[in-house]
Amino acid sequence: MSAPPAAEWPASVPQTGRAAPFVRLGAFLHRSFLAVPLAMTIALVAAPPAQSETTRIQRVVSPGGIEAWLVHDTTLPLVAMEFAFVGGAAQDPAGKPGVASLTGSLLDEGAGDLDARTFQDRLAEKAIEMRFDASRDTLTGSLRTLSENVDAAFELTRLAVNAPRFDDEAVERIREAQLASLRRRSTDPQTQASLAWTATAFPNHPYGRPVDGTLESVPAITRADLVTYAGKVMARDHLKIAVVGDITPDRLGPALDRIFGALPEKAQLVLVPDIAPQGLGTVQVKALDVPQASIVFGGIGLERKDPDFIPAFVLNHMLGGSAFSSRLFREVREKRGLAYSVYSYLAAFDHAGVLLGGTATKNDRAGESMTLIREEYLKLLQDGPSEQELADAKSYLIGSFALRFDSSAKVASQLLQIQLDDLGIDYIDKRNDLVAAVTLDDIRRVSRRFAANPNLLFSVVGKPTNLPSDMPSNVPPEAAKGG
Incomplete structure (x- = not known):
């Protein structure tokens, strides 16, 4: 189990999964990615001390009613978007842990009329970074792009969230990669200790199941499981979005409808009961x-x-x-x-x-x-x-x-987490x-x-x-x- 989600993290813990809200939005450092030149790094830029940082966050609502939080920053020609659907691995079928994780890994492996190779080629041609991930409570998407390629990046994101293909070739390839990772982790002491802790602390509860599944469950996951999961979890009523970078509110608003507007209005989530850790004192x-x-x-x-x-x-x-x-x-x-x-x-x-x-x-x-x-x-x-x-x-x-938030991508992550935590x-x-x-x-x-x-x-x-x-x-x- 990677470090679980929290709204505040100790500095000594790897900040995987849900990250921590931040204190200043005015300090950005560019983290290079794909074909973006390393020379585009910049120094810390602090907002005027008297300015409320809240005034830098704009609540953008699309014509169709989809909300995002935006920090408009033109220091670099970059746009970072983070979004999340509430649900995550807690919505996996009881006997098939790993469905959410496999679904997330496949969303950018072909969508619409683009097979996996063509989809990935389009990302590489435009230096677009896209990835999806599942935690216990969320299915998240992450997008990084040069602002000149933002329309192409948004179109590929639209295809990924609305029309994932789940082609047999891609499913089997990603399934085998997930199984290979599970085999490696089966001999990793720290991973095994974490999995054993959650299984004991949360018996007969979704939190007690491994997010990435098991060597027994992953082979049993079918394409129908992936399609069903995506259809139930990826909906607008539990969608949170954060955007940071070189894009205006007027341009972002209509884009939100293009990307997410065709998703179902309401998710079909299974009730996850509250639980306190069990097995204490053992x-x-x-x-x-x-x-x-x-x-x-x-x-x-x-x-x-x-x-x-x-x-x-x-x-x-x-x-x-x-x-x-x-x-x-x-x-x-x-x-x-x-x-x-x-x-x-x-x-x-x-x-x-x-x-x-x-x-x-x-x-x-x-x-x-x-x-x-x-x-x-x-x-x-x-x-x-x-x-x-x-x-x-x-x-x-x-x-x-403030020192923990040194890139527009991280800032977007923190904006997203503040929304998920309803702070x-x-x-x-x-x-x-x-x-x-x-x-x-x-x-x-x-x-x-x-x-x-x-x-x-x-x-x-x-x-x-x-x-x-x-x-x-x-x-x-x-x-x-x-x-």
Whole structure:
């Protein structure tokens, strides 16, 4: 499992999947792609301090009523578009995980009257970057193009979302690529630990199924499954769109209708129930003959809409959200040298809030590492941080936030996520003030909420020994003790 979605991310966690909202839209750096010259990079350009960043986001509504958020920026002749359909892998048929992932991988593999090779050739001819991806809660699309080719890029996007071909050749080729990836991941300890964690935490729930499917489920997916999924999920009522770059509102509005206007008005989504993580207080071990044990841990968290999410975000930064100053980093790496890295973060799914983290250590130090992680978590919840520790955390989170958003593509991603999280178009003006306003009383309040069930579920892949004796596990006691 890649890092799950969250509205705020610790700097030490790879920012895959849903990315974090940002604080300044005025700082763009170009990331070169395809045939776009590297020389087109630019320096950071800050908006005037007195200008509200919200005023730079324009809400564009097409003649047909399709809404997008736009940041019109002419610094470079580039346009970046991000869009998402709510649904994602949570809408996979119960017995066929991987449908959403395979569907996304095939949307740009031929559409309309263009077969896969012709479609890809058209993208390459115009230096257009297009990709689709599925997470647990969304099916996302991403587009990067030179502004002179924006009409061609929008037309190819229209074909991809409205008329994917799902030709047999493309389906089998992409299916085999997905199976090859699954085979590689079957021997990757960190991936296996993540999959085992979600399967245990979310039993008999869509979140417990692997997003990319399994070696058994992917071969069983049919073309009809892909067509059905696309028809049910890709609709206008759950569509969010963000655009950044060299395009005006007057030009974008009609384009939205051309690209998305023919989609069904309403999605046919299966109800996904809310769920809290299960299996807390236990250890799940999968044996793998590797020198290090990969550990994923997690417990209860908060949904993004929860009023205490920002205080919880600050609390997590002190626990394991900072790459160099968190308590877990100091205790696990600096003081004892148990691991190269250790981290934690809040994962805000649409139907579950979770605290997640991970590390990797020698097999014979796995139990010690797990015990230490639990102790530091409980200590922070019970004793709280000092005033200075809280002040340092807030200062870092406020000062570093803008540095994460260094391209128009990233800005578009953050605009999209703000919409998906329903934070409001003025969120970027409020975010730093929300962090700055967090007090020790706020931290104590949210700590009490976490302390109501502070147990953690550990998933370990390797040959760990000396597991905590007070935590039930699926490992025989003699094996857990080690030699």
